[in-house]
Every structure is written in structure tokens, then in C-alpha cells.
Amino acid sequence: MPERSGKYHSRRTGTYYTPAEIADYITKKSIGAWINERAERTSEMLTSVRVLDPAVGNGVFLLAAAEQLLQQRCRLTEVKDTGQLRGSILSTNLFGVDLRENAVQECRTKLASWAQKTSHELPRSSLQEIVQRQIRKGNSLVGSANSNGQQSNTFKESCNEHRPIISSMKESTSNPLSWSKEFPQVFKNPKPGFDIILGNPPFGNILTSFEKEYIQRKYDAALFGGRRGTWNIAAHFLARANALLKEGGEIAFILPNSIMRTKQFSKTRAFLAGKLGVWMIVDEGSPFQDVTLEMVSVFCSRSKSQKSGIIVMSRRPGIHIENVMPRSTFQDGGIAVLYHDDLFDRVVHKGITGHISATRGRDIPSEHVSENRSDLFSVPYPSSGRSVRRYRFDRKYFKYAEDSYLDEQNLQETKDSRFLLATKNKAYPRCVLKPKGMIHGGGVVSIAVHNQKMNPKVLGLILNSRMIRYLCVRYLTNYSKLTTCLNTGIIEEIPIVYPDIQRPYIALFEFLQNxxxxxxxxxxxxxxxxxxxxxxxxxxxxLYLGVGSTLVEKLDEKLENRDNQSNPFQTANSMISEEISKRVKEVLNNSEVLQIENSPKMGN
Incomplete structure (x- = not known):
């Protein structure tokens, strides 16, 4: 086989070439699902299947599809000489598009090389003609794409259709693709569209103004707009794939796992669960070398029932879980809780969400900040996540802001307020109560409490707990290690179980912070x-699991009977009695608690 292990990636174009092993897995699953939905599994059926990669890159997915189709056809026909089959697969089954000329040429070269791996090679001129016809340069997101057959028959008609925005095309490098013109064999027939669409679409906020305008005017799926919408290009490749897909077809994409959990992809998740009919999600972990992205493979079908749960499989190192996730968990655009179980259901039922939120701090220009405190730079300014720990600040990472700058930028109210702060780039909260006289920077989030009956110190103790760490790590971030930000919807989704007896929570928070x-x-x-x-x-x-029931009462009794000791150390030690220690041990030795403590990513 041709060498397929591309390591190329480009932030500018949002492209990350996929390891061959992952492309093989995704392709095998998607083609297998398409075959399994057909009652008659014949060689003729495979002859007519149309497989598209709309962001073809170096051709790794189409090469994997070529091998899969070759194996299936050989199995059904018992053919040993694969020369004619290779030529047939290349000329009738495989289609690819890419905006970049170098990617198109690389894909063509690799597919031609694959077709020539036989004793009966096609003439080079024929191969070149075939790959040029099947792999086209153009913008998959822009251009007429209506798989119900109502296509513009000529490029002129296509231009007329888009005349309201055609003027901006003249200044654009978007290279709109007329699908019916480039692939008439797919669209100019009674059942237009592709049977299988797969690949690794680009990712990032890289859409041009022309592309955004086109999507707003022409796409049925409005995945943009508001906090729940996005202009991330990957989401709109999903919408485009849906428009190009034939009835009964399959979509299989590898996508960054932030699509499963951040607020800006809420509309995308609802689209996946509803319109696209997602039936399986595979957690791939971090499959790309030198790229800080964690990925999921998403499998969707137009033929499967949307009433059943969604299969979840983990290929993440150290996480060996197979699961079925209720479709309802993200049908409304909520977080796709890949590692869902009964415990999560119980906690969600018991708690409430949306009563707290996180907001990123303000970055202050460097000329108004100093590493050292002075008369001019006098306001403590924890700006990096390392400056905030559980119950304390790490002043090694403090900076100091210019007091006069705060008045100009309306930051005085922040300085004069007390509220919870947490590290931003963390999968779970790490909280401390900010005193008056301090402001915070962009690596730190403030936690706003939207229920006046909730005490920030009670919430601080809860958020700093191992229970909340587990909820965030397993359920709300799906064991993600990279690109987890508390201000992207995680904090809002934490189920808060608020206690009836609050004094022990307040006291413990104060003791620990002091x-x-x-x-x-x-x-x-x-x-x-x-x-x-x-x-x-x-x-x-x-509080959360209902294991034991008397610890909070015993602690409250201790606090009610304590002397008014001024030394926090002595007061705190008075709570560590033999009776309290015994009850703590009973809770921590509970089988469900032990299971949580011994689960992945819960190390100290």
C-alpha cells in the first residue's frame, strides 16, 4: 500500500492529517454500517456505492475506503486478480474535494499509485484522467449542493442562483464548487447524493466573510448565532455533508471533542442527535502528534432509528469503557455525556444546574502591570491559572496592576467585591474566595452565584470537593485533558446539591482558607x-450520594458547642474528634465512594 502516515497540520487552514490507523477504523465502521443496512449484499451493490471525502487532504480516508471496497468485492466475487477491480473502484466509487492544490495533487498521486499495484496496470494516461475527474479542487462549503436533484444544470444557472452575493465572489478566494457540474454521475440521476461521506474536516474559526454570508443565505441548518451557535468551520462541514448525503447514507467524521461539550456547539449537538441521526461516538483521545487537540469519531446514519441510545466506545489510553448514552442527554444541545451512567442520572435529578456561571477575567496591557509591587503598581492581580489553588492564592505568580488604570476601565467594582475565583484552564474547579482590593486576569474565572440564597463559601467547599472533580472529569469534560475551560459551559452544568444545614460547610471553608x-x-x-x-x-x-446521614448533624453540633476561640488552628482541630473521624471513615469506605476514588484521572 502507499505510505499514508501524514503528519502535516496547519493552524491557518485548520487542517490536521489523520493517522492511517484511525482512518482505517472509521472507514471500516462506516462502510460496514452501510453494507449491513442492505438486505442484498452483492458485488453489484458495491459497484455503485459513492464515497466522498469533502476535505480530502492527503487522501488517507479514500485510500482506506479503496482497500475496504476491494476486500469486500473480492470476498463477494472470489476474484484473485484485482487489477480490474482497482480501476473500477477508483473510477466509480471514490470522490474527493479540497481547497488546496497541493492536497489535491497529493491525493491524486496516491490513489493512482494504489490503482497501479497490480500486474494489469491501467495506462498512465487513463489513470491521470480518472483521478483528475474524481478528485477536484474547490470549496466544499460553497456552491450549489442539493441532493434532492434540484441542481443548477449549468455553471451559469448556478451563478444566477447566487447573484445577490456574486459580487463578493470576485474578491474572494473561496473557489465555489458546483457539485452537479463537477460530479454529474452523482447528482444528475433519480437518486442523487453520496452514500458515504467521511473524513477529517478542518477545524477553527477560519471561515471568510463570503463563506459566512453564503452559509447564512443558503444552508438549511443554522448552526451559527448566539452563545449556543458557532462559526467554527467543522460544524458547517457537518451541515454540508447532510445536504450532500443520499437517503439511507452514512456520515463518519473525526472531530475535536470540544464539539461534545462546549456551549458554542450546542446547536451542533442538537443537529447531530436529531437531523444527522448520530448512532456511535468513539473517544479517540489525543491521536495527533504535536497537536493540542482531543478528538472523537462521530458516526451518523439516515437509515437507523433515532429512538435508540447512542453507542459510545473509548480508544482513549487508560479509559476502557463501552457505553450506551441516552439520546436525550444532548438532543436539546446539552453536553454529550459520553461516560453517562446511573450515578450521573441520580446526581442530576438531585441537584440543580444554571445557578452559577464562570466569566473570564480581564487582561490588562503590560504597560499597566508590573511583576513587583510598588506605590504605582499596588493592586494584586492574579492573572494566570497557577496563581489560584484550592482555598489559597500562590503569590509567586501574582502581578500588580496600576491603580489609576482601574478607574479608567471600570474595574473598580471588581476590585471592591468579594467572590469565588477559579483557575480557567482546568477540567474541574479549584476555588478560593477573592478578597476586596484585588482584580483577576484572563487565566482566572470569577464564579457568579445567581441564587441569593446560596452562600459562596458553601459553594466553594462543594466545588473544591472530590465529588465535583469526578463529575467534571468523567461526565462534563469526558476525561479531556486539553482545551478544557471552565467558562465554556462546564460551571453552568455542574449539578449543585445545596445543603439544608450550611454551618459546617461555611466553617470548613473558612478553616481551610485561613x-x-x-x-x-x-x-x-x-x-x-x-x-x-x-x-x-x-x-x-x-450530600450528593446519600451515603451515611449523620456527619453533617454531628459537625453542626460541634460548631454549636464550640468556644469562641480566635485561633483558627485550635478551632479547626476541635472538629477532628474520634467520633467525627469514625463517621468520615464510614463515608469514605463506602463502595460507591471507593469506586469514584479509584477511577481514572482522580489521582492527587
């Missing part, structure tokens, strides 16, 4: 912090 300000080298203080952390985690486990 103790973290004390001598960090004191082993006695560190032991106390560890003990209080265990109590806090047990308290939240009890």
Missing part, C-alpha cells in the same frame, strides 16, 4: 489541613 494562609512549613498545620480536607470530601459525598 489555615492555608498560615505557616506552610508547619507539619502540624499540614496534618490539620489534610484532616479537614477528608471531612469536607466526606461531607460532600454524603
Amino acid at each position: 489555615l492555608h494562609r498560615m505557616d506552610s512549613h508547619s507539619q502540624e498545620i499540614q496534618r490539620t489541613i489534610e484532616s479537614l480536607d477528608r471531612i469536607a470530601d466526606a461531607l460532600v459525598y454524603e
Whole structure:
């Protein structure tokens, strides 16, 4: 076989070449699903199948499709000499489009080389003619694409159809593709469209103004607009694939996994679950070398029932889970909880969402910030995520802002307020209560509480708990390690179970925050912090899972009977009694809690 392990990627064009092993897997699954939906599995059926990669790149998906079709046809016909079959597959089954000339030429060369791997080679002139006809240069997103047969018959008619925006095309490099003109064998027949559309579409906010205008005017699926919509190009490749797909067809794309969980892709998820009929999602982890993207393979079908659950498989290292996710979990555009289970259902039913939200801090120009505190630069400014820890600030990473700059930029209210802060680029919250006299930068988020009955200190203890870490890591970010930002919808989706008895939560939060300000080298203080952390985690486990039922009452009794001791260390230690420790141990040794503690990504 031709060498297919492209490592090329380009941020400018949003392209990341796919490892051959993943392309083989996706292609085998999608072609297999298409075949399994057909009652008669014959060589003639495979002769007519039309496979498209709309962002063909180096041709890795079409090469995988060529091999799969060759194997299937050999199996059905018992042909040993594959020369004619290769030529037939190349000339009738495979179609590709790319905007970049170098990608088109590379794909053509590799497909021609694949077809010549036989003793009965096609003439080179014939091969060149075939690959030039089947692999075309153009913009897959722009140009008439209506798989119901109502196509413009000529390029002139296509231009007339788009005359309201044709003037902008003259200044555009969008290279609109007339699908019926380039692939008449696919669209000029009673059943137009492709049977299988697969590939690795580009990703990122790289659409031109012309492309956006075209999508707004011509696409049925409006995946853009508002906080729940996106102009990320990958989403619109899904919409385009749907328009090009034949009834009963299959779509299989590898996509960044942020499509499964961030707010801007809410409309895209609803489209996947509804219109596209997604039936399987495979968590691929981080398959691309030197690229900070985590991916999922998404399989959709026009022929499968949309009432059944969605199969979830993990190929992520260290996560060996096969699951069935209820379609309802993201049919309305909510987070696609790939690792859904009964525990998640119970917690969601018990808690409430949407009562807290996260907002990224303000970046201040460098000329108004200093590494060192002075009379001019006097306002503490934690700007990086490393400056915020659980219950404390790490002042090694502090900067200091110019006080006069805050007045000009309306930041004085932020400075004069107290609220929870958390690290932005983290899969789960790491919270501290911001004092007055401080502002925060872009690597930190403020947590707004939208229910006046909720105490920020109670929420801080809950958000810092191991229970919430598990909910975020497993369910709300799908075990993602990269590009997880708390201000992209994660915080809003955390189910908050708010306690009836709040005093122990407030006290523990205050104790832990005060103790973290004390001598960090004191082993006695560190032991106390560890003990209080265990109590806090047990308290939240009890609240969320209903394991045990008396810890919160016993802690409340302790606090009610305590002396008004001014030393937070002594007050905190008074809570670590033998009776409390026994109840904490009972909670933490519960089988469900142990299962959480021993699950992936829960290490300290």
C-alpha cells in the first residue's frame, strides 16, 4: 500500500492529517454500517456505492475506503486478480474535494499509485484522467449542493442562483464548487447524493466573510448565532455533508471533542442527535502528534432509528469503557455525556444546574502591570491559572496592576467585591474566595452565584470537593485533558446539591482558607489541613450520594458547642474528634465512594 502516515497540520487552514490507523477504523465502521443496512449484499451493490471525502487532504480516508471496497468485492466475487477491480473502484466509487492544490495533487498521486499495484496496470494516461475527474479542487462549503436533484444544470444557472452575493465572489478566494457540474454521475440521476461521506474536516474559526454570508443565505441548518451557535468551520462541514448525503447514507467524521461539550456547539449537538441521526461516538483521545487537540469519531446514519441510545466506545489510553448514552442527554444541545451512567442520572435529578456561571477575567496591557509591587503598581492581580489553588492564592505568580488604570476601565467594582475565583484552564474547579482590593486576569474565572440564597463559601467547599472533580472529569469534560475551560459551559452544568444545614460547610471553608494562609512549613498545620480536607470530601459525598446521614448533624453540633476561640488552628482541630473521624471513615469506605476514588484521572 502507499505510505499514508501524514503528519502535516496547519493552524491557518485548520487542517490536521489523520493517522492511517484511525482512518482505517472509521472507514471500516462506516462502510460496514452501510453494507449491513442492505438486505442484498452483492458485488453489484458495491459497484455503485459513492464515497466522498469533502476535505480530502492527503487522501488517507479514500485510500482506506479503496482497500475496504476491494476486500469486500473480492470476498463477494472470489476474484484473485484485482487489477480490474482497482480501476473500477477508483473510477466509480471514490470522490474527493479540497481547497488546496497541493492536497489535491497529493491525493491524486496516491490513489493512482494504489490503482497501479497490480500486474494489469491501467495506462498512465487513463489513470491521470480518472483521478483528475474524481478528485477536484474547490470549496466544499460553497456552491450549489442539493441532493434532492434540484441542481443548477449549468455553471451559469448556478451563478444566477447566487447573484445577490456574486459580487463578493470576485474578491474572494473561496473557489465555489458546483457539485452537479463537477460530479454529474452523482447528482444528475433519480437518486442523487453520496452514500458515504467521511473524513477529517478542518477545524477553527477560519471561515471568510463570503463563506459566512453564503452559509447564512443558503444552508438549511443554522448552526451559527448566539452563545449556543458557532462559526467554527467543522460544524458547517457537518451541515454540508447532510445536504450532500443520499437517503439511507452514512456520515463518519473525526472531530475535536470540544464539539461534545462546549456551549458554542450546542446547536451542533442538537443537529447531530436529531437531523444527522448520530448512532456511535468513539473517544479517540489525543491521536495527533504535536497537536493540542482531543478528538472523537462521530458516526451518523439516515437509515437507523433515532429512538435508540447512542453507542459510545473509548480508544482513549487508560479509559476502557463501552457505553450506551441516552439520546436525550444532548438532543436539546446539552453536553454529550459520553461516560453517562446511573450515578450521573441520580446526581442530576438531585441537584440543580444554571445557578452559577464562570466569566473570564480581564487582561490588562503590560504597560499597566508590573511583576513587583510598588506605590504605582499596588493592586494584586492574579492573572494566570497557577496563581489560584484550592482555598489559597500562590503569590509567586501574582502581578500588580496600576491603580489609576482601574478607574479608567471600570474595574473598580471588581476590585471592591468579594467572590469565588477559579483557575480557567482546568477540567474541574479549584476555588478560593477573592478578597476586596484585588482584580483577576484572563487565566482566572470569577464564579457568579445567581441564587441569593446560596452562600459562596458553601459553594466553594462543594466545588473544591472530590465529588465535583469526578463529575467534571468523567461526565462534563469526558476525561479531556486539553482545551478544557471552565467558562465554556462546564460551571453552568455542574449539578449543585445545596445543603439544608450550611454551618459546617461555611466553617470548613473558612478553616481551610485561613489555615492555608498560615505557616506552610508547619507539619502540624499540614496534618490539620489534610484532616479537614477528608471531612469536607466526606461531607460532600454524603450530600450528593446519600451515603451515611449523620456527619453533617454531628459537625453542626460541634460548631454549636464550640468556644469562641480566635485561633483558627485550635478551632479547626476541635472538629477532628474520634467520633467525627469514625463517621468520615464510614463515608469514605463506602463502595460507591471507593469506586469514584479509584477511577481514572482522580489521582492527587
